[in-house]
Amino acid sequence: MKLRIASLREPISLEIRHVCVVGLGYVGLPAAAMFAKSGLNVTGVDVDERTVNAVNEGKVLIVEPGLAELVKGQVDAKRLIATLKPIPADAYIIAVPTPFRHDGTHAPDLSYIESAISSIAKSLKAGNLIVLESTSPVGTTAHIIEVLRSARPDLRMPAPEEAIEGDIDFAYSPERVIPGSTTTEIVTNARVIGGVTARGAKRAHDLYKNFVEGDCYITDDKTAEMVKLSENAFRDLNIAFANEISVLCDRFGIDVWEMIELANRHPRVSILSPGPGVGGHCISVDPWFLVAGAPDIARLIRTVREVNDFKPHYVYRTVEEMMQRHPHAHIACLGLSYKPDIDDFRESPALEIALRLNAKWPGRVVAVDPHGKELLERDHRAGALTLVSCSQAFERCGVVVCLVPHQEFRFMEKPDNKEIIDVAGIWAKQASEMHAREAMADVRSWTAA
């Protein structure tokens, strides 16, 4: 498609044949591979040389079902290559990290986005489309336009308030995949596409429609940014409810798993499973962006974060109390990742608890995690932990703390003669489901009588 933007300017091409995906992590790499699979030429860019080399060898460094095959297929077909620096392309997808600052403020750290935008600035030409996928505070897409306005004064930026298209189109489109099902969900999930201008929205929509089978909903950039943050704050809220209920049940001497199983028999109640806290790159981070954007009014969202961040301290204190009763015991921590069946340890409350216990009782804490090897490679703090198999852990330890219900643990037999703190409900859930079923059967038999 050729479109004349302004009468005095040369016509520019809006066709997208070559996509540059900046950031080849859990979000960027599957997107790059899917764009390539749809027939586009894709250059994946990452500042990490190991990632770039791995992709070019058709390998992936993260554990994600189906991703390795997908990437290898596209690299072999020569539709996907990886580089350390961006090159000229028709469209740029930005999928770099957006952490918060670890200085106590929880303020968003936009330095990765700013650096990714600066790195593509030189390569930009009129007709390019830039889509931000990183989960970002409201106003970030507008902010990157300002960054580029300074870096490339020769390019005209869009002016949405006056409905004027610029030389570059911009959109914000958040990713909603769940680790473990990324290669399926990236295709089937509904997608929100927030265009800075109508043309930006339309071009981003058409680009994603190359592989997205889910519905794509068009809105503006700020609404799309808010959608993503609200989704994660909503999930944080529901998990916080389960976590607080679990602490209350402990205080009242009630089995939380049985209680939830029974409460969820209400047709309009669906309490989630409690756990050791909330971790990962998203839910434990993104709600802070809302708090930072409006600290005076984001009161519930802040409290929810505090409730979930309290849970690891609570678990630690529970183990501490147990150790007062068994002062010479060794402790086994089952599960370290931030949720079951993945190799992602970012902001993991389970890892935080295990490291804290290990610091308090050095040499007396062991950990079991099916992805422990990957953890040791990636996180220098994990070097302090002794990783063992389950049977070794049960042999050595009198106290067993179940933190993450990995598949490997779910059907494991409960060891005899151990003090068990079942935060993840590995065994407690099995037993409570049985109790609840028995209780319901009893009720039915009484009422039938």
Ligand SMILES: NC(=O)c1ccc[n+]([C@@H]2O[C@H](COP(=O)([O-])OP(=O)(O)OC[C@H]3O[C@@H](n4cnc5c(N)ncnc54)[C@H](O)[C@@H]3O)[C@@H](O)[C@H]2O)c1
């Ligand atoms: N992981 C998820 O499940 C998920 C889901 C939805 C949204 N998100 C959001 O997507 C974004 C990316 O998350 P992720 O999980 O893929 O992160 P990640 O850490 O797995 O990957 C990010 C990649 O970006 C690279 N990088 C950093 N700065 C760069 C730069 N200037 N240029 C090029 N590469 C650079 C890193 O080396 C890394 O490989 C974040 O904003 C996150 O909140 C993640």
